Amino acid sequence: IKVFMDDFTVYGSSFDACLDSLERVLNRCIETNLVLNFEKFHFLVEQGIILGHIISSRGIELDPAKISVIAQFHYPSYVREVRSFLGHASFYRRFIKDFSKKSLPLSSLL
Structure with a gap:
């Protein structure tokens, strides 16, 4: 799990590891009454743009x-x-x- 300001990224070495981490994060959000913007929510993606960089299994790219x-x-x-x-x-x-x-x-x- 990586957090930057008001964004977070959940990743792992396996699907089950990702689900476990995501469940813990979402439960913590519920416990603290944190509201998430589900328009920004991307689930099960192989790459994403984070802070102006493309992050994937290949690493960090422009x-x-x-x-x-x-x-x-x-x-x-x-x-x-x-x-x-x-x-x-x-x-x-x-x-x-x-x-x-x-x-x-x-x-x-x-």
Whole structure:
């Protein structure tokens, strides 16, 4: 079970393990009168988008929708645009080898 802010993810090595964990989480929600948004509830999925990353049995991957936003950025003309671009790009720094070196020319403009 992973919790981040107001989201949680239940996963496991087997279907039964997932059901057991989910049952414990849902019982705890009932005990504490926590209301869940079932529109955001995804059950029995092999992958999901969590915090802008695609999580699956293959591991953590980039969400193509987020990458297309970065790819469509226009060349920055103002400091706030440089900050905005670097903020978006640095969200995926774990996937970009030598990100700090590659982003240094833009960072030095700030």
